[in-house]
Amino acid sequence: MSREPSDELNCDDIPFTSVARVGDIPSGEGRTFSVSDRLVAVFFDGTSYSAIDDLCPHMGASLGSGPLVDGTVTCPWHAWRFRLCDGAWCDNTKLKVDIFEVRVVADAITVRVPPVQPIELPGPS
Numbered sequence: 001m002s003r004e005p006s007d008e009l010n011c012d013d014i015p016f017t018s019v020a021r022v023g024d025i026p027s028g029e030g031r032t033f034s035v036s037d038r039l040v041a042v043f044f045d046g047t048s049y050s051a052i053d054d055l056c057p058h059m060g061a062s063l064g065s066g067p068l069v070d071g072t073v074t075c076p077w078h079a080w081r082f083r084l085c086d087g088a089w090c091d092n093t094k095l096k097v098d099i100f101e102v103r104v105v106a107d108a109i110t111v112r113v114p115p116v117q118p119i120e121l122p123g124p125s
């Protein structure tokens, strides 16, 4: 379910996409943006920005609307908590949501979002 940005093939070929301006995301909150056919939650902790997959793996709530406290976002539906540093679910760190690189260029908040990789299913035996 989760991949680190460095795990992506040819990640350097994926451009950064501008999603918002500095000041658009209040401290302690997130906002959700559509990038490369994915929903991405971008958070501001008062100092820096972080981006994760917006889709909660439990039942699909938008993580971008959850509160951010001490580097952890809480899902607004059933309170699962995810670390922004690595996307890990706090109750079982083996489960992770994708994280994405964020850069601020001038006053633009930009994210690098690889396209969703197709899942390969085993063929019939």
Ligand code: FES
Pocket (backbone or CB within 6 Å): 056, 057, 058, 059, 060, 061, 075, 076, 077, 078, 079, 080
């Ligand atoms: S949908 Fe996120 S915890 Fe249930």
